[in-house]
Amino acid sequence: MATPTRSGRSGFARDPEPSRPAGPGVTQEETRRRNLGAVLRHIHVHGPTSRAELTSWLGLNRSTIGALAADLASAGLVTEEAPSSGRRAGRPSLVVSPRSDHVYAHALSVEADRLRAARVGLGGRILDLREVDRPDGMSAVDALGPLIGLIHDMERSVASGALLVGGAVAVTDTARDRDGRIRIGGPDETLRAAIEAELTVGPGFVAGDLADIAAVAEHVRGAAAGVDSLVYLHGGLGVSAGIIIGGRSVAGHRGHGGKVGHMVVNRDGLLCGCGSHGCWETEIGEAALLRHAGRESGGPAAVVEVLRAAGSGEPTAGAAVRQVADWLGFGVANLVNVVNPDAVVFGGSLRDLYTVGADTVRRRLDAMVLPAFREHVRLRVAALGRDAVLVGAAELAFGRLLADPLNVGVAAPTGDGVVPAR
């Protein structure tokens, strides 16, 4: 399978908008590329949209929009059809729709206990989804083998001529070692090298942190759609966050974001896997809840049981939830004071903890957050559930297409989009 030069290399990326090919100057070709991308992004995010709406929203004239839409249709990325209903006097404006069944990305996730792979269509629709267990002790790098197998399985049912535009993998930074202990993820460079060595899936592959990627999904299509700045918190074995400000992921050194689970909230707290004492993760992670509830261990099922018991009035479980929810509120309050977001979204297992302990969390925020910030910050539970990770990974993968719609994507000629690299 031929791989276009420009996008043929795997790479790590956090921001779905790739950098421009040359310096900051803008050529006419670049202008056309950006306008094509703007049209395609709009229908990717908002679904079928009339040419008239696109004209008004993009601030370009009708003939330009017509030409851009026609180019996207010729490339097989969109359809254009007369509206089926709501007809008014005069010639109706054609409706431009994403070809979700035809244009797709591979979205993978390496989660604490599961490996998942999906085909996600343009427009964000999950077309196919497969998963397998991730055994304790399996590194993110070792997980690539099974994930490639899942991709192979999915590709068997892809219609000939469908357009694969890229892939992305979301990787949790926390896993269990062979003895079942919680470990912080290994160095990203190893994973990057492994992806480059083992995966050449269509026109390139990107990887990112699971919480950052779920944050993108909640921002584009979930609980924080239309919100400009948010902190998305993801609970699993550890606690991580994706911070989005002004529509962009806040990613520090070389595009890698921070790890909020390792804010120290309690200097007298327990030893954390990272070597510090009293990290937020040690106070609000699943292990903390089980510890306070007097459950020695048990994993996610035990956590669900404690939350359920607390909800039905069992005193020990209730006290455990209040204690952990108070530390949850403490860390959230500090993040709100540092970032001043419009919204905080609770995802993963923190969704359930927040649902049961919301009163405690809110009381802590009322006490600690600066009043000017408290009055506008909204607390929300994640809307996309476990799909967020895959939907967000697809957003990353679609980034290249949306940046340069006519120059990305390879037809899957044999129903098998995976080729070994080199």
Added chain:
Amino acid sequence: MATPTRSGRSGFARDPEPSRPAGPGVTQEETRRRNLGAVLRHIHVHGPTSRAELTSWLGLNRSTIGALAADLASAGLVTEEAPSSGRRAGRPSLVVSPRSDHVYAHALSVEADRLRAARVGLGGRILDLREVDRPDGMSAVDALGPLIGLIHDMERSVASGALLVGGAVAVTDTARDRDGRIRIGGPDETLRAAIEAELTVGPGFVAGDLADIAAVAEHVRGAAAGVDSLVYLHGGLGVSAGIIIGGRSVAGHRGHGGKVGHMVVNRDGLLCGCGSHGCWETEIGEAALLRHAGRESGGPAAVVEVLRAAGSGEPTAGAAVRQVADWLGFGVANLVNVVNPDAVVFGGSLRDLYTVGADTVRRRLDAMVLPAFREHVRLRVAALGRDAVLVGAAELAFGRLLADPLNVGVAAPTGDGVVPAR
């Protein structure tokens, strides 16, 4: 004095790049605007640059660069001259330079104890600087009157025909009330209304938080030049930060950043002015240092004396510095774990505290920051000193010009660029 329609309104802004006039579509006119802005921004930041270097840096062809530079020269924004030295064979490439003496912005600061006003030329050169005391109890709004007076004074010596491109005011969020107590700043909306009512300085005025603005200056021209992501910490009466990621200020709700001074670091700590206990500010502010050193009060001079005494081995002062520096390191470690910046820059009074207590700060970071982050984060002292605030405010003010170089700026026809609004 006529004020162009597009930029005639005052407004709050954090990001020097204003939003585009219409939707995300790109017109040819917009393309030209962006290219003009890219050329002007380059020489504004990097100083005199040959057309050949601009061509290679911007990724546009020579004739385009030539036309852009000629347009900027015609508008009086740059000069073009043959290089004075280093001549090589062939026709030398013209050098494009900012007209720093001719094109300028007003930069104002409302600091805890001072009010300052400067004229800053394109290229970041301070052309004129005036200051007066800010009495205890004077609100930021009340400070606008004296600042307008300083602007009037400066404008008297401006050459006729000079081009005023805008202004910005940096406002600290912490001040002293009439009884000398430290207060967190009032609501920004009041200040915004006052600016709109009282100041119409040339083509518009923007305002921002002092630490955010100093961060911009250190990022563009100071200790963090060329660094992609940084946390700038500013010590004064309070503690505040400007966080820049991927070259952009991290600003949450409606463009207003957080207030790191009100992270709670010590749940058992003292009551803070904000109503919480153990805010970072209560542990590392000037008052904390004086308290630990057994000095009851004394302001900045007393702080300098304690730091000097610690440097020369006085045990009580040394212990006070170590205690405060340890809390400084604690908060910095948490911010580094949350944001993963390339650099942390210590400015304002924290510059001096860090200089004396660096070993303690570094030890705390070594213990708490995730190793993968610790190995790359650089700790630096601010390079621009007190000028940072004014240089940064000018950067904000130049933002409009750099976004649309041929459509901003009004000649100061009478040597007096200030007119009352409406």
